[in-house]
Amino acid sequence: MRAVRGFLLRWTAFAAVLVVWQLVATAAAHPFFPSPSEILAAADRMWFSGPASDAFLTAAARDNLASTIFRVLGGWAIAVVLGVILGVACGLSRTVLTAAGPLFAFFRSLPLPALVPVFVLICTLGTPMVLTVIVCGAVWAVLLNTVDGVRTVDRVQIETALAYRLPFSHRLVGIVLPAALPKIFAGLRVSLSQALLLAVVAELFAANGGLGDQLRDARNRFEFAEMWAVVVMLGVLGYLFNMILLAVEKRALAWHRAAGLAYR
Amino acid sequence: MSAVALRLSGFAGALLVWEAIGRSGIFLDGYFPPPTEVFPQAAAMLGDQTFLLNLIATTLSVAFGLAIATAIAVPLGLLLAHSALLRSASRSVLEFLRPVPPVAVVPLAAIWIGGGPVTKIGLAVFASLWPILYNTMYAVDEVEPLLVATARSCGYGSVRVMTRVVLPSVTPFALTGIRLAAPIALAVVISTEMLTGTSGGLGGEILEAASGQTRMDKVLAIVVLAGLLGLGVHAGLERLQRGLFGWALTDRGAA
Numbered sequence: 001m002r003a004v005r006g007f008l009l010r011w012t013a014f015a016a017v018l019v020v021w022q023l024v025a026t027a028a029a030h031p032f033f034p035s036p037s038e039i040l041a042a043a044d045r046m047w048f049s050g051p052a053s054d055a056f057l058t059a060a061a062r063d064n065l066a067s068t069i070f071r072v073l074g075g076w077a078i079a080v081v082l083g084v085i086l087g088v089a090c091g092l093s094r095t096v097l098t099a100a101g102p103l104f105a106f107f108r109s110l111p112l113p114a115l116v117p118v119f120v121l122i123c124t125l126g127t128p129m130v131l132t133v134i135v136c137g138a139v140w141a142v143l144l145n146t147v148d149g150v151r152t153v154d155r156v157q158i159e160t161a162l163a164y165r166l167p168f169s170h171r172l173v174g175i176v177l178p179a180a181l182p183k184i185f186a187g188l189r190v191s192l193s194q195a196l197l198l199a200v201v202a203e204l205f206a207a208n209g210g211l212g213d214q215l216r217d218a219r220n221r222f223e224f225a226e227m228w229a230v231v232v233m234l235g236v237l238g239y240l241f242n243m244i245l246l247a248v249e250k251r252a253l254a255w256h257r258a259a260g261l262a263y264r
Numbered sequence: 265m266s267a268v269a270l271r272l273s274g275f276a277g278a279l280l281v282w283e284a285i286g287r288s289g290i291f292l293d294g295y296f297p298p299p300t301e302v303f304p305q306a307a308a309m310l311g312d313q314t315f316l317l318n319l320i321a322t323t324l325s326v327a328f329g330l331a332i333a334t335a336i337a338v339p340l341g342l343l344l345a346h347s348a349l350l351r352s353a354s355r356s357v358l359e360f361l362r363p364v365p366p367v368a369v370v371p372l373a374a375i376w377i378g379g380g381p382v383t384k385i386g387l388a389v390f391a392s393l394w395p396i397l398y399n400t401m402y403a404v405d406e407v408e409p410l411l412v413a414t415a416r417s418c419g420y421g422s423v424r425v426m427t428r429v430v431l432p433s434v435t436p437f438a439l440t441g442i443r444l445a446a447p448i449a450l451a452v453v454i455s456t457e458m459l460t461g462t463s464g465g466l467g468g469e470i471l472e473a474a475s476g477q478t479r480m481d482k483v484l485a486i487v488v489l490a491g492l493l494g495l496g497v498h499a500g501l502e503r504l505q506r507g508l509f510g511w512a513l514t515d516r517g518a519a
Binding site: 006009010011012014095098099100102103105106107108109110112113114115116117118120121122193196197200201205212215216218219224227228230231232234236237238239242 | 267295363369371376454484
């Protein structure tokens with residue numbers, strides 16, 4: 001009953017905000033601030049007014065929307081694989097960690113958008129450039145969280161496994177990775193939102209295709225409803241990515257809570 | 265090998281790799297200059313007054329952004345954590361606002377407000393709001409109920425409970441939020457400066473160096489200095505946190 005009330009309250013409040021926004025925007029009739037209905041109409045025009053044979057998607061939806069989604073998820077996936085492999089390697093070896101620690105600290109606090117002009121020059125414009133930016137930016141959160149996670153592994157478990165002469169691969173898959181998983185997931189969430197942000201910076205700055213390109217195009221034509229539609233679409237994408245990741249995390253870590261282990 | 269020697273060799277190794285790539289000719293001449301060209305350039309820039317003013321402009325924008333975000337997010341977090349009604353009513357709105365990448369609003373803000381400092385500080389506020397807000401809300405949930413009950417039975421009213429019990433336990437977590445927000449704010453301020461092109465700052469310097477003659481040694485020098493700035497802010501906040509709140513287990517805070 002309480003859950004139902006909470007649900008109703010949340011979405012009533014959400015609807016109320018939309019209604020107020022609609023009323024205020026209509027009353028103000030300011031060109032910079034279109035109403036939600038105008039933004040929706042612009043989104044429909046831009047992405048969802050295609051022929052039925054293409055599931056109502058327009059060419060722009062395939063060129064821009066799909067390519068941004070592909071770049072964010074693709075770059076993020078590469079960053080995750082790299083981050084976890086390097087993170088496990090660094091977490092298991094104190095020597096490597098000490099040697100690489102200050103470098104990691106530097107790269108983590110490096111404002112990555114500043115590097116976009118460098119990548120513009122040395123990569124092919126378009127998808128390769130955006131992917132490089134995302135990988136270079138999103139890898140650190142995964143890497144450092146994996147290192148942290150690997151370092152929380154119970155010494156006794158490792159030593160027991162060593163005493164039983166379990167091979168390295170078994171120790172890795174059976175002990176180290178499961179113990180590090182909660183921390184890794186924390187890194188995955190941070191890096192996914194970083195990936196979306198970096199994709200937008202790279203595409204806005206200079207890239208062919210993608211929502212950032214479409215945003216730049218809408219700005220050049222002073223199409224405010226279209227600009228808002230891109231912003232809203234990016235918010236929806238970020239929300240969906242996060243929701244899906246949380247659902248995966250809940251399943252993947254169900255055993256963790258069930259085992260009563262405290263994490264965080 | 266001692267830890268210091270290891271760290272130094274890590275740095276030296278990275279610089280050697282960079283130098284080798286820069287000199288190898290993989291990239292066109294001048295596209296990826298080696299550290300022996302970038303570091304003297306960085307040193308020269310630190311002596312240049314215009315550059316220093318731009319560096320200060322960026323640093324101040326980040327500082328103002330963080331300060332304003334804290335002034336909004338901490339009271340808001342306390343309010344939302346105390347009222348279940350407000351919390352569930354605002355949740356869906358906050359959850360839709362949070363994933364919006366702040367830089368996506370740059371083109372709109374640049375036309376609406378212009379390229380001045382208000383735009384970049386405003387976007388830095390929007391970006392830094394979330395870590396501070398969520399860490400504050402998380403911290404209120406973690407306040408020891410026994411402390412609150414004790415204070416109440418000693419006759420403390422809700423205002424005094426708030427200022428004497430809740431706020432002191434929340435502050436370290438809020439500072440963790442600020443520490444997490446600082447690099448995001450720096451990245452957003454620099455992106456805004458780069459994208460509007462009229463805001464000055466480090467982003468403006470990068471844009472200027474990257475266009476026209478394309479002085480990549482300058483761009484990389486600014487990137488190195490920006491990284492050092494980020495590192496300095498992070499180290500400073502960490503030291504502050506350790507000095508003030510060494511007793512608190514703040515690293516359990518939510519990211």
